[in-house]
Each structure stands twice: as C-alpha cells, then as structure tokens.
Amino acid sequence: MTAGEFRTVTVTVDGRRVTTEAGRTVAATLMLAEDRLHWRETRFAGKGRGLFCGIGVCFDCLVTVDGQPSLRACLVQVAEGMSIETEPMDG
Amino acid sequence: MADTENTYEVAVIGAGPAGLAAASEAAAGGAHTVLIDAAGQFGGQYWRHADEQSSSEDPAVWHHGWKTYTGLASAVDDAISAGKLQYLPASHVIAAEAGSPFSLSIAPVPESQPEHQGLTQIRAHTVVLCPGAYDRQLPVPGWTLPGVMAAGGIQAFIKTQGISPGQRVVLGGTGPFLLSAAASVLQAGAEVAAICESSDLTGWVPRGVSAALVPSKGKEGAEYIALLARHRVPYFRRRAVVAIHGDQRATAVSTARLNRDGKALPGTERIIEDVDLVGLGWGFVPQSELVVQLGAQMFRDADGSLVAEVDKDQQSSVPGLYLAGEITGVAGATAAVAEGRIAGRQVAGLRGGGRPPRSSADIKDRVLRRNHRLFAQAMHRAHPLPQQWPEWLTDETVICRCEEVPWQKTKEAIDSLSAEEPRGLKGATRIGMGWCQGRMCGQAADCLASSDSADVAQAVARRGPAIPVSLRALAGESGRESS
Amino acid sequence: MQSSPSDVLIIGSGAVGAAVAFFCAKAGLSVRVVDKGRPGGGTSSRCEGNLLVSDKEHGPELDLANYSLGLWRGELAEFAHLWEFENKGGIIVASQESSMASLQRALQVQRQHGIEVEEIDVPGLKELEPNVTDQAVGAAFYPDDCQVMPMLLTAHLLRMAREAGAELLFDTEVTGMVRTGDQIQGVRTSQGTYYAQTVINAAGPWGAEVAELAGVNVPVGPRRGYVLVTEPLPPMVFRKVYAAEYIDNVGSSEEGLQASPVVEGTQAGSILIGSSRERVGFDHTLNPEALQMIARNAIALFPFLQETRILRHYFGFRPYSPDHVPVIGPDPRVPGLWHACGHEGAGIGLSVGTGKLIAQALTGEQTDIELGPFSPARFDTAAVPEGQEVP
Ligand SMILES: Cc1cc2nc3c(=O)[nH]c(=O)nc-3n(C[C@H](O)[C@H](O)[C@H](O)COP(=O)(O)OP(=O)(O)OC[C@H]3O[C@@H](n4cnc5c(N)ncnc54)[C@H](O)[C@@H]3O)c2cc1C
Ligand SMILES: Cc1cc2nc3c(=O)[nH]c(=O)nc-3n(C[C@H](O)[C@H](O)[C@H](O)COP(=O)(O)OP(=O)(O)OC[C@H]3O[C@@H](n4cnc5c(N)ncnc54)[C@H](O)[C@@H]3O)c2cc1C
Ligand code: FES
Numbered sequence: 001m002t003a004g005e006f007r008t009v010t011v012t013v014d015g016r017r018v019t020t021e022a023g024r025t026v027a028a029t030l031m032l033a034e035d036r037l038h039w040r041e042t043r044f045a046g047k048g049r050g051l052f053c054g055i056g057v058c059f060d061c062l063v064t065v066d067g068q069p070s071l072r073a074c075l076v077q078v079a080e081g082m083s084i085e086t087e088p089m090d091g
Numbered sequence: 092m093a094d095t096e097n098t099y100e101v102a103v104i105g106a107g108p109a110g111l112a113a114a115s116e117a118a119a120g121g122a123h124t125v126l127i128d129a130a131g132q133f134g135g136q137y138w139r140h141a142d143e144q145s146s147s148e149d150p151a152v153w154h155h156g157w158k159t160y161t162g163l164a165s166a167v168d169d170a171i172s173a174g175k176l177q178y179l180p181a182s183h184v185i186a187a188e189a190g191s192p193f194s195l196s197i198a199p200v201p202e203s204q205p206e207h208q209g210l211t212q213i214r215a216h217t218v219v220l221c222p223g224a225y226d227r228q229l230p231v232p233g234w235t236l237p238g239v240m241a242a243g244g245i246q247a248f249i250k251t252q253g254i255s256p257g258q259r260v261v262l263g264g265t266g267p268f269l270l271s272a273a274a275s276v277l278q279a280g281a282e283v284a285a286i287c288e289s290s291d292l293t294g295w296v297p298r299g300v301s302a303a304l305v306p307s308k309g310k311e312g313a314e315y316i317a318l319l320a321r322h323r324v325p326y327f328r329r330r331a332v333v334a335i336h337g338d339q340r341a342t343a344v345s346t347a348r349l350n351r352d353g354k355a356l357p358g359t360e361r362i363i364e365d366v367d368l369v370g371l372g373w374g375f376v377p378q379s380e381l382v383v384q385l386g387a388q389m390f391r392d393a394d395g396s397l398v399a400e401v402d403k404d405q406q407s408s409v410p411g412l413y414l415a416g417e418i419t420g421v422a423g424a425t426a427a428v429a430e431g432r433i434a435g436r437q438v439a440g441l442r443g444g445g446r447p448p449r450s451s452a453d454i455k456d457r458v459l460r461r462n463h464r465l466f467a468q469a470m471h472r473a474h475p476l477p478q479q480w481p482e483w484l485t486d487e488t489v490i491c492r493c494e495e496v497p498w499q500k501t502k503e504a505i506d507s508l509s510a511e512e513p514r515g516l517k518g519a520t521r522i523g524m525g526w527c528q529g530r531m532c533g534q535a536a537d538c539l540a541s542s543d544s545a546d547v548a549q550a551v552a553r554r555g556p557a558i559p560v561s562l563r564a565l566a567g568e569s570g571r572e573s574s
Numbered sequence: 575m576q577s578s579p580s581d582v583l584i585i586g587s588g589a590v591g592a593a594v595a596f597f598c599a600k601a602g603l604s605v606r607v608v609d610k611g612r613p614g615g616g617t618s619s620r621c622e623g624n625l626l627v628s629d630k631e632h633g634p635e636l637d638l639a640n641y642s643l644g645l646w647r648g649e650l651a652e653f654a655h656l657w658e659f660e661n662k663g664g665i666i667v668a669s670q671e672s673s674m675a676s677l678q679r680a681l682q683v684q685r686q687h688g689i690e691v692e693e694i695d696v697p698g699l700k701e702l703e704p705n706v707t708d709q710a711v712g713a714a715f716y717p718d719d720c721q722v723m724p725m726l727l728t729a730h731l732l733r734m735a736r737e738a739g740a741e742l743l744f745d746t747e748v749t750g751m752v753r754t755g756d757q758i759q760g761v762r763t764s765q766g767t768y769y770a771q772t773v774i775n776a777a778g779p780w781g782a783e784v785a786e787l788a789g790v791n792v793p794v795g796p797r798r799g800y801v802l803v804t805e806p807l808p809p810m811v812f813r814k815v816y817a818a819e820y821i822d823n824v825g826s827s828e829e830g831l832q833a834s835p836v837v838e839g840t841q842a843g844s845i846l847i848g849s850s851r852e853r854v855g856f857d858h859t860l861n862p863e864a865l866q867m868i869a870r871n872a873i874a875l876f877p878f879l880q881e882t883r884i885l886r887h888y889f890g891f892r893p894y895s896p897d898h899v900p901v902i903g904p905d906p907r908v909p910g911l912w913h914a915c916g917h918e919g920a921g922i923g924l925s926v927g928t929g930k931l932i933a934q935a936l937t938g939e940q941t942d943i944e945l946g947p948f949s950p951a952r953f954d955t956a957a958v959p960e961g962q963e964v965p
Binding site: 021022023024025027028031032037038042043044045047048049050051052053054055056057058059060062065066068071072074075076077 | 129131136139141142144145146200201202203205225226235237238239240241243244245246247248251252254256339340492493495525526527530531559
Binding site: 186188196384494504507508509510512514515517518519521524525526528554555556559560561562563565566 | 612613614615619725726728729730732733742744802803804805806842844847859860862865866869870872873879880881882883884885886887888
C-alpha cells in the first residue's frame with residue numbers, strides 16, 4: 001500500500017456520518033472526531049464509561065459495531081461504511 | 092489418532108517480545124510451529140504499533156529497541172513464507188489442557204474477525220506460553236470517571252494512534268513505567284502536569300548494583316529524565332493521586348504526600364486543576380489464567396504478582412510447558428526477548444532427543460536474563476504498593492468497575508460476612524464477577540485479603556474461558572476431537 | 575490450649591452446615607463449625623440457587639422441599655432480601671410432542687402429590703417468556719419455584735449463627751474422630767482437638783470421607799456439574815426455564831455426561847445456564863464437551879443466547895447420594911455422629927429444612943417431618959474397605 005491511498009474513512013456514529021483516519025480504532029474515532037470520552041452507560045448507576053485499560057482487558061469501552069453488540073472499542077479498527085452505535089448520554 | 096493437520100510440534104502463545112523471540116528460534120531450529128496471538132499484528136504490549144495496513148508513519152519514533160522488533164518480526168515473517176511457521180492472529184486461546192499432546196481451544200477475537208464464530212482445536216507437543224501482562228490498578232475515588240486511564244493504556248493509545256488521548260495529563264502510581272508513559276505523552280505534544288510516584292525510591296540505593304548490571308535500562312532512564320527536565324515536568328516522590336474530581340469527566344486531581352505506610356498525610360493535599368487525562372499504573376499483572384488451567388507451579392513474586400516457576404531452560408513444572416516474558420515475573424521487554432529465545436532454542440533443540448548445545452548467543456541471552464531479573468527484583472522492592480491505600484477511599488468509591496461495588500459494601504462484607512478472602516468477597520459482593528473477571532479490581536481484592544498465599548491468588552485466577560466467548564462459539568466446533 | 579466442648583460440632587460450612595449451625599444456635603445449643611477451607615468454599619459457592627419443587631419426584635425429597643419452602647417463605651421471610659430470595663416461578667418447556675406427552679404424565683403425578691402446576695399453551699408461554707424458542711409445543715408453569723443467591727445465603731446464615739453464639743473455625747480440616755469406645759466425643763483437626771456432644775457431618779460431597787473417619791460407609795460422592803455465566807443483559811429470561819428432559823436427568827444415576835439447560839436470569843443481569851451432570855470423581859480438568867452440550871441446549875431453548883457471551887464457566891461437585899435421598903440424622907452405627915449431607919443438586923433449597931429438623935431432633939423436640947426416610951441406617955453397617963473408591 002502506498003501512503004495516502006486510504007487516508008480517510010467514513011463511518012456512522014449513531015447514524016451521523018463521521019470522517020476519520022484509516023487505522024484509527026473506534027475508541028480513538030469517538031474521542032478524536034467526536035470529542036467524546038464516554039459512550040457506554042453503567043447498568044446500575046448510569047455512569048458514563050469509555051477507554052480505561054486501552055488494550056482489551058477491562059471491557060469498559062463496549063460499543064455496538066455493525067449490529068454486533070459488546071465489542072471493545074479499543075480493539076475495533078474503523079472500516080469504510082462501518083456503523084457504530086453507542087449509548088448516548090447527556091453531556 | 093489425532094489428525095496431523097492441527098497438530099504441531101510447538102505452539103507459541105503470544106506475539107509480544109517473548110513470543111516473537113520464541114517463535115523465531117523454534118522455527119529457525121526446524122520445529123513445526125504455530126504462533127497464536129490475540130492481537131491482529133505482531134508486537135504485544137511493548138511493540139504495539141499503528142495498523143500496518145493503513146499507516147505510513149514509522150513506528151520507530153515511539154519505540155525503544157525497534158530494531159530488535161523488526162529483526163524478530165522479519166525472522167518470523169520469513170518462517171511463515173517458508174512454510175515453517177503458521178501464524179494465527181486475532182485468535183485467543185481460551186482454554187488449554189496439559190497432556191501429550193497439549194490441546195488448545197482457540198476463539199476468534201470478534202473485534203477483528205467478526206465473521207468467524209467457531210472454536211478451533213489445536214494440539215501441540217510443546218507449548219511456549221508468553222501471554223504478557225496488563226496494568227495493575229488500585230481504586231481511588233473518581234477512578235471510574237471518563238478521562239481516567241491505565242498508564243499503559245495511554246501508552247498503547249499513543250503508540251497506535253500517534254496522538255495523546257489527553258492534552259494535560261497527570262500520571263500516578265509507582266514504577267519506572269510512569270516515566271516511559273510520560274515521555275510518550277510529551278513526545279505526542281501534550282503536557283504532563285505532574286507525575287506522582289508513591290515510592291520514595293530509597294529502596295533502589297542499596298541495590299544500585301542491580302541497575303548497573305543493565306546499562307540499557309540506565310540509558311533509557313537517563314533519556315526519560317532528560318526529556319522530563321526539558322519539559323519541566325513536576326515529578327513527586329512519595330506522593331499519590333488520592334482522588335480524581337469531575338462530573339462527567341475527570342477535570343482535576345487531588346494529590347497527597349504519603350507516610351511510610353502509604354497513608355495520605357493531613358495538610359499535604361494539593362489540587363491540580365484543568366486536567367483532562369489521568370493515567371494510573373501500579374506495575375503490571377501477568378496474565379495467569381492459562382498457567383493456572385495447565386496446573387503449573389506458581390508463586391508470588393517480589394511485587395506480589397502471581398507468577399510461574401520455571402527452570403533454567405524456561406520449562407515450567409508441567410513437562411513440555413515453557414513460559415517466557417512477564418508471566419515468569421514482570422521484568423520488561425529485554426528480559427522477555429531473552430527468555431523467549433532461550434525457550435525457543437530449547438524446544439527446537441530437544442526435538443532430536445538430545446540436549447541442545449549451548450551457542451554463544453544462548454549464553455549471552457542467559458546472562459541478559461539473569462541481569463534483568465536481578466534488576467527487576469530491585470525495581471519491585473523499590474516500588475512497593477502503599478499498604479494503606481484503602482485509607483484514600485470514600486464509602487462511595489467503586490472497587491469493582493464492572494459490577495459497581497462500592498467500598499462501603501465491601502467493608503461490610505469483610506467485617507460481617509467473613510469475606511476476608513477474594514473468593515468469599517466475590518460471592519458476598521460480586522467483586523470480580525463482571526466482564527473483566529476481576530482483572531481491574533483483582534489487586535484491590537488481593538490486598539484486602541487476609542492471606543497472601545499463592546493458592547488464594549491462584550483460585551481467583553482460575554478463569555475460564557480466558558476471554559468472553561459467545562455461546563454460538565462454544566456450541567459450534569466439536570469441543571474435543573475423538574482420538 | 576484446650577477449648578471447651580460444645581453441644582454440637584459441625585463439619586462443613588456450606589449451605590447445609592451453615593443452616594444447621596444457624597438453627598442449632600438459635601435453639602440455644604452451643605455450636606462450633608469447622609471447615610477445611612473458607613466459609614462456604616465448597617459446592618455451595620459453585621452452584622446455582624434454584625429452590626425447585628418442579629423437579630422433585632414424590633417421596634422424602636419432595637416432602638423436605640415443601641417443608642423448606644415453607645421456611646423460606648415463612649420463618650425466614652424477614653431475611654429474604656439478604657440472599658436475594660425471589661419467588662419467580664419455573665417453567666418446563668417441551669419442544670417435541672413426545673416430550674410434551676411425558677411432561678403431561680409427570681404433571682399428573684405431581685398434582686396428586688400436591689405440587690402446584692399449570693399446563694400452559696404456546697401463547698401463554700410466550701406471554702411469560704417472550705424470548706423462548708418458537709419450537710415450543712407446550713409448557714408447564716410452577717408458581718412455587720424460587721431462587722436465592724447461594725453464596726449470600728451461606729454467608730448470612732453463618733453470620734447469623736455467629737451472632738447467635740456459634741464459633742466458626744476456617745482452614746481447619748477434620749482429620750480424625752475422637753472416641754471413647756463406640757461413642758464419638760469430638761474431632762481431631764489440623765488445628766487441634768475439639769470435643770462435642772454431637773458431631774455433624776455436613777461435608778457435602780466429602781461426606782463419605784468424613785464418615786470414613788468414623789469408620790462408617792455413607793456413600794455420598796461428587797457428581798460434577800458445569801454452569802455458564804453470561805454477560806449482563808437487560809431482562810430477557812423472567813422465570814427459571816428448563817427443558818422437559820431435565821427431570822429425567824435429575825433422577826438418573828447415569829455415570830456419563832448429561833446436560834439439559836436450566837436458564838435463569840439473576841438480579842445482577844447475568845444469565846446462569848446450567849447444568850451438566852457427570853460422575854467423574856473430583857476431576858478438575860476441563861470437559862469441553864459438557865460446555866458444548868450445555869451451550870447447544872441453551873440456544874435451542876432461547877435462540878437469542880447464540881450471540882450472548884459467556885464470561886465464565888465454573889463447576890461444582892454435587893453431593894450425590896445413590897438413592898437421591900439426602901442423609902440426615904443420627905448414625906445408629908456410631909453414637910455421637912450425625913449426618914447432614916448428600917443433598918445432590920438441591921442442597922441450597924433443602925438446607926434450611928435440614929437445619930431446622932436437626933435442631934429440633936437435637937433439642938428433643940418432635941421433628942416437623944419424619945427423619946426416618948433420611949436415616950443413614952439404610953446403608954450397610956460395614957465400614958468402607960481400605961482403598962475402595964467412593965462413588
Ligand atoms: C498496556 C501496556 C503497555 C506497555 N507499554 C510498555 C512500554 O511502553 N515500555 C515498556 O518497557 N513496557 C511496557 N509494558 C510492559 C510489557 O509488559 C513488557 O514491556 C513486554 O511487552 C512484555 O512482553 P511479553 O512478551 O511478556 O508480553 P506482551 O508484550 O504483553 O505480549 C503478550 C501477547 O500475548 C497475547 N496473549 C495473551 N494471552 C493470550 C491468549 N490467551 N491467547 C492468545 N494470545 C494471548 C497478547 O495479546 C499479547 O499480544 C506495557 C504493558 C502494558 C500492559
Ligand atoms: C452445578 C451445580 C448446580 C447446582 N444447582 C443447585 C440449585 O440450583 N439448587 C440447589 O438447591 N442446589 C444446587 N446444587 C447443589 C448444591 O450446590 C449442593 O447440594 C449444596 O451446595 C451442598 O451443600 P453442603 O453444605 O452440603 O456442601 P458444601 O457446600 O460442599 O460444603 C461442604 C463443606 O465441607 C467442608 N469439608 C469437607 N471435608 C472436610 C473436612 N474433612 N474437614 C473440614 N471441613 C470439611 C468443605 O470444605 C465444604 O466447605 C448445585 C450443584 C452444582 C454442582
Ligand atoms: S478500554 Fe479496556 S477493553 Fe477497551
């Protein structure tokens with residue numbers, strides 16, 4: 001692959017089109033392109049969670065990708081047309 | 092009869108520094124080898140780097156020892172092209188059974204292989220297990236706020252994304268790794284507002300000799316210190332991040348000076364405002380579940396971690412099971428490579444039946460291993476966990492992130508339900524029952540336990556499957572081939 | 575150092591030992607509990623918490639189940655929240671006409687013995703369990719099936735026993751009996767000797783080993799079972815749901831692997847899926863076939879589970895008694911020794927009834943139900959010969 005060939009990728013986040021760089025993880029896309037630090041709500045206290053361990057161990061960063069729930073956003077790489085669903089919260 | 096297609100002479104689990112080294116040596120020695128790794132590309136934690144398919148950036152800028160990596164990676168790549176080694180990326184070994192041969196159940200990692208569902212069974216006469224480690228955590232008030240990450244997680248983010256996940260960062264915990272994370276943050280153009288090292292580092296002094304054994308560490312350390320000085324990064328000893336503040340996200344931290352036991356000294360508290368990222372790291376926890384499943388002898392290392400016993404050739408107490416890297420004691424990447432090479436040569440050399448001759452490279456690796464182990468022991472002693480960290484907690488502080496168990500409930504269970512041991516605590520409070528299966532709260536539960544025996548830690552580490560796996564996968568492929 | 579003798583010394587701090595301790599302490603007896611491990615660290619922390627009447631055949635076990643149910647809902651109702659007691663009801667689903675027919679036959683017998691059960695049709699089933707398989711042809715609903723959280727149950731019973739005066743000793747293994755002539759006077763342990771009027775064997779699947787220390791044969795041994803725990807989900811399964819074949823499994827003595835799904839939601843959101851049955855001794859090696867069988871059966875019952883992740887699987891050893899009747903009461907072969915073990919797959923549910931009956935018997939009261947059918951007198955008088963494998 002030559003540099004520049006797949007520089008950007010367009011995905012949807014909760015239905016919105018978002019353009020990001022190829023090679024980004026879903027977590028990085030949410031953080032960098034969407035300025036979101038949290039995209040999951042805890043089930044008892046309803047608190048926001050996002051990246052914590054960053055390497056697939058803590059399962060705090062779960063998102064739904066292309067209809068598949070509970071995937072670790074720190075491990076999924078974005079791909080053209082990917083649909084990402086989060087648990088949107090206020091703030 | 093076992094089908095030969097899925098049977099290998101050697102299975103290497105993990106493609107970090109240790110696993111890459113082991114696989115390259117095993118394949119070079121002619122062994123029919125399979126390399127299984129949960130990640131999508133080589134590197135493990137230390138050499139984690141940007142997606143090779145889409146990034147044109149040179150990963151070397153973020154790494155020490157990148158030449159060692161490229162050397163190992165191309166050796167493994169060559170072995171793959173030559174048909175001597177099979178590489179299974181994005182594949183997690185969820186269960187392992189000892190025997191001759193060993194049998195491994197492998198699940199596709201759904202984040203990278205969503206289309207794949209079933210389990211695969213592999214057999215191998217020898218296993219070299221190099222599963223590495225993850226960041227060790229202690230709960231503090233506010234550690235569940237968005238914007239708080241594991242220090243290693245920040246490092247991983249920068250190494251893969253080339254950008255810092257926060258612009259004004261406070262790092263807290265213990266160990267030299269905080270310096271390395273800080274260096275990456277600075278290199279990525281962000282600010283480090285403070286580094287809080289809980290130890291006073293006096294533990295290093297009498298053992299200065301260990302540091303002298305490992306000049307590479309000394310050099311790396313000196314580089315970090317120069318970088319931090321250039322950026323005027325405030326570096327505090329015997330001070331900890333004792334609370335993190337913010338509503339929807341972390342915006343400030345309280346730090347405090349600690350007494351010898353790790354209690355926050357009254358009147359020493361300081362608030363650092365306008366922080367958007369907090370990195371916490373208290374060392375590393377070796378991934379022990381497969382070792383426990385396989386029944387190898389384990390013990391508590393100087394840092395309290397549950398690690399596996401190995402002999403001079405990296406063989407565990409289970410014949411045919413070799414271990415290399417952090418799982419034999421947290422000692423960093425250079426030690427991991429040395430151990431991986433020793434194990435790889437050994438398993439390849441034993442194929443003929445005889446004892447493999449010692450090459451000069453092997454002797455060099457054995458010296459390297461010894462020096463780095465000595466260094467690591469000194470490091471662990473110089474960076475103890477603050478004994479009294481529970482004093483920092485408030486009743487509301489969440490101990491178990493997944494199950495949202497507060498400190499109040501934890502204390503009650505310990506006091507009135509005789510739950511002073513991690514398994515009992517788990518039953519009484521759900522600490523450790525969630526998605527991460529106690530990996531994040533495990534150190535806390537372990538510290539609260541009345542016993543520091545290795546057995547207790549081992550009972551907790553008896554996790555199966557090694558990562559969550561869908562029922563479809565479990566139901567799919569035959570669990571055990573008929574033999 | 576010599577500790578004073580107690581009225582009762584209980585070997586084992588599982589659900590059964592804890593319940594015996596609680597009721598005895600409450601009845602005013604002085605109680606000491608010894609366990610070789612940690613509180614409730616045996617089978618009672620590696621099981622599920624179904625309190626079922628639906629899987630019981632008529633006979634002593636059903637009587638004990640009904641009696642226990644009365645205690646759960648009556649005398650112990652004030653503690654229900656402590657152990658997450660829920661009267662959620664159970665459903666047995668038949669997915670084939672043939673199993674529906676056997677289910678109907680079973681219902682008839684159960685009704686005759688006073689078990690409350692309604693036959694429900696497919697729309698009725700879908701109303702109770704919207705996510706159940708479309709293959710279902712019919713079902714039975716048992717309003718009396720309940721559930722508790724076994725580890726909380728055991729921990730709180732032990733706490734309440736201690737608060738009523740019981741002494742709890744952990745990491746204390748019983749290694750021998752102290753006798754004078756035939757009479758048991760106490761136990762020797764890894765931490766010293768303890769004397770007692772009555773020694774109670776509540777060692778669960780290790781019941782035979784403990785009995786052997788007293789030289790008697792109580793053929794209770796391990797029957798392994800796996801449970802799968804899913805990721806936490808919003809409520810998807812509302813009752814305890816299982817397949818019609820389950821009843822056959824419970825009653826069988828098959829050595830080989832058997833599995834039929836019992837699927838239940840928990841208050842914490844994970845779904846528990848159990849369970850397999852196999853008699854493999856205290857085998858700790860993984861049996862992937864058991865997991866596979868449970869997974870397949872669970873998906874057949876609830877197809878949505880296919881995409882659900884298992885966070886953990888675990889196994890425990892049910893204290894299996896060859897005639898499926900627990901062993902409760904004084905051992906006529908060894909004065910001073912009582913048993914409270916062998917509850918197999920129902921020891922959580924039956925624990926409280928067992929505890930209360932033993933306390934009544936020890937204090938000389940008339941027991942609420944007859945202990946006769948549970949008596950160890952039914953086993954032969956010989957001690958276990960050296961080296962013989964315990965079933
Ligand atoms: C997040 C993080 C960042 C770190 N960054 C640095 C750093 O910048 N500098 C530094 O000096 N040290 C760092 N470390 C410390 C690190 O542990 C060592 O430097 C080094 O990576 C250890 O090498 P290893 O080969 O033992 O394990 P690792 O590098 O951890 O490699 C283990 C590999 O095994 C895989 N694996 C584990 N279990 C399984 C399984 N069951 N099935 C399949 N694959 C499996 C993992 O996915 C991983 O790829 C970091 C640690 C962590 C956790
Ligand atoms: C997979 C599975 C699912 C189950 N599901 C259910 C269910 O839904 N509902 C239900 O009611 N039941 C269920 N059961 C059955 C239930 O778990 C058991 O019947 C019950 O836990 C038995 O309790 P216990 O106190 O007799 O034994 P245990 O809990 O095993 O306690 C025995 C104790 O004795 C101690 N001990 C043994 N030997 C010695 C010694 N020499 N010295 C000192 N201490 C000793 C042990 O350490 C142990 O703590 C299930 C079991 C399994 C395995
Ligand atoms: S951040 Fe921990 S799993 Fe993704």
